[in-house]
Amino acid sequence: MALQNNNSRAVTHKARRSKSKLIWLSVFVVSAAGAVLYSLWNGQSIPFAMLQNSMNQAQPEAPKYKEALEFAMTDFDHGWIRYADQIMVTSDGGVSWTTSDTVPTAVEPTSLGNGELRFLQAPKTISIVNYQSKEYSVKQSQFMTDHIGWAIVNDNGEAGSRLLSTTDGGTTWQTDVTGAVRQALEDEKLLLQRRNEESAFYASLDQTKLALQSEWLLIPNTVNQGDVVLVRHDKPDKLEWQGKSYTLQPFGAGYFTYLPVGTNVPPGDYPIGNKTLKVVSASFPKQYLQVSEQLESMRQDTKRIEADQVKIDAARSQSEPQFLFQSTFLKPIEGILTTPYGHMRYVNGKLSGSHLALDLAAKQGTPIKATNDGIVALADNLYLTGNSIYLDHGMGLFSQYAHMSELRVKTGDRVKRGDIIGLVGTTGFSTGPHLHFTFWANNVPVNPNLFFEKTPFQWLEKSTTNS
Numbered sequence: 108m109a110l111q112n113n114n115s116r117a118v119t120h121k122a123r124r125s126k127s128k129l130i131w132l133s134v135f136v137v138s139a140a141g142a143v144l145y146s147l148w149n150g151q152s153i154p155f156a157m158l159q160n161s162m163n164q165a166q167p168e169a170p171k172y173k174e175a176l177e178f179a180m181t182d183f184d185h186g187w188i189r190y191a192d193q194i195m196v197t198s199d200g201g202v203s204w205t206t207s208d209t210v211p212t213a214v215e216p217t218s219l220g221n222g223e224l225r226f227l228q229a230p231k232t233i234s235i236v237n238y239q240s241k242e243y244s245v246k247q248s249q250f251m252t253d254h255i256g257w258a259i260v261n262d263n264g265e266a267g268s269r270l271l272s273t274t275d276g277g278t279t280w281q282t283d284v285t286g287a288v289r290q291a292l293e294d295e296k297l298l299l300q301r302r303n304e305e306s307a308f309y310a311s312l313d314q315t316k317l318a319l320q321s322e323w324l325l326i327p328n329t330v331n332q333g334d335v336v337l338v339r340h341d342k343p344d345k346l347e348w349q350g351k352s353y354t355l356q357p358f359g360a361g362y363f364t365y366l367p368v369g370t371n372v373p374p375g376d377y378p379i380g381n382k383t384l385k386v387v388s389a390s391f392p393k394q395y396l397q398v399s400e401q402l403e404s405m406r407q408d409t410k411r412i413e414a415d416q417v418k419i420d421a422a423r424s425q426s427e428p429q430f431l432f433q434s435t436f437l438k439p440i441e442g443i444l445t446t447p448y449g450h451m452r453y454v455n456g457k458l459s460g461s462h463l464a465l466d467l468a469a470k471q472g473t474p475i476k477a478t479n480d481g482i483v484a485l486a487d488n489l490y491l492t493g494n495s496i497y498l499d500h501g502m503g504l505f506s507q508y509a510h511m512s513e514l515r516v517k518t519g520d521r522v523k524r525g526d527i528i529g530l531v532g533t534t535g536f537s538t539g540p541h542l543h544f545t546f547w548a549n550n551v552p553v554n555p556n557l558f559f560e561k562t563p564f565q566w567l568e569k570s571t572t573n574s
């Protein structure tokens with residue numbers, strides 16, 4: 108459709124051009140013939156100056172091109188140009204133009220989303236346009252985004268009669284809206300959509316702009332051992348971290364990965380992209396637990412433990428390629444904190460490892476809420492953790508719930524934040540009714556306290572200067 112319009116316009120232009128050529132030719136022929144007749148009659152040779160004179164006198168006063176006086180584009184598709192004698196409007200970004208009796212009323216370009224996200228740099232003002240290796244002074248210009256702009260110029264030739272466009276922030280300009288220009292406009296629309304999609308996740312517009320303008324962003328840039336960082340980059344890439352490779356996944360206008368900082372990562376400064384991650388020492392107290400010999404012997408059945416681990420690894424090996432949550436994470440039950448995150452646990456006097464979860468004691472049967480929107484990656488009765496659930500929150504983030512008396516969801520279910528997914532119990536390796544709750548970021552357990560009443564994007568607030 109657009110192409111057809113373009114062709115028909117080109118034909119009109121061509122026709123107009125050949126018509127004016129024809130007029131010129133007749134003027135020339137008539138004048139030349141007159142001069143020849145006169146000199147023949149006079150018996151003189153024809154002076155060349157005379158021929159030139161007759162041509163000059165015959166040149167019409169009307170300019171070959173109409174001068175564009177004023178224009179406005181309301182979005183990537185709609186706009187108008189006013190000439191002395193008529194108004195032309197477009198609804199396909201300048202591919203085709205039709206006449207209009209009036210200047211259309213300007214509308215806020217809502218189709219482009221939040222107007223603030225159209226410019227990450229200050230909107231450009233220009234005084235010169237370079238078109239086909241010639242410089243023209245600008246009569247009027249309008250930038251719609253950092254890249255896309257339009258201008259009309261002072262010129263009595265073709266350039267002055269047309270709307271010029273740029274798709275590279277004003278470096279190069281063209282009069283014809285070619286397929287490549289149209290593609291650039293479509294790409295820009297998509298970019299704005301992605302910026303708007305991403306902006307919904309940040310706490311403020313300033314933080315959104317900070318994120319969108321950064322080549323690398325660490326959310327946050329200072330963490331404790333056992334925390335997790337959300338890394339954003341403006342291009343696809345991979346990160347090597349603590350002996351593992353992390354592929355940045357596209358989301359919004361950027362590329363993201365969770366980078367888990369294990370409790371065993373030594374404190375210090377770590378370069379990530381062009382930024383520095385500061386890992387601060389966390390103190391994890393010791394906890395001594397006495398359990399019955401029968402309960403302790405459970406931990407010796409490595410076959411069953413390994414068989415469960417295969418199921419868990421399979422469940423956590425795939426994650427939705429987007430952030431599934433839309434608001435903050437909530438605490439699944441109120442409960443009484445009996446074991447905080449990171450406690451070095453000694454069971455019957457022997458070190459049994461770090462407890463990388465929260466234990467929240469509550470009455471048997473207390474309803475447990477999904478901490479946020481997600482997909483049930485696993486809902487199963489496991490040997491050590493009893494009735495267990497892993498919820499996928501996308502991009503490699505999972506929440507884990509253990510020792511439940513009852514499961515209220517099954518593998519594959521989609522849940523919303525706050526949905527009841529199970530009841531508090533004491534199944535598996537457990538000494539009393541409680542919920543064992545934690546998060547896993549790319550298969551590493553991370554501190555759940557970071558998530559409550561927050562989304563990972565809101566950790567940006569912790570970064571005072573994101574250097």
Ligand SMILES: [Zn+2]
Pocket residue numbers: 446462464465466542543544
């Ligand atoms: Zn626990």
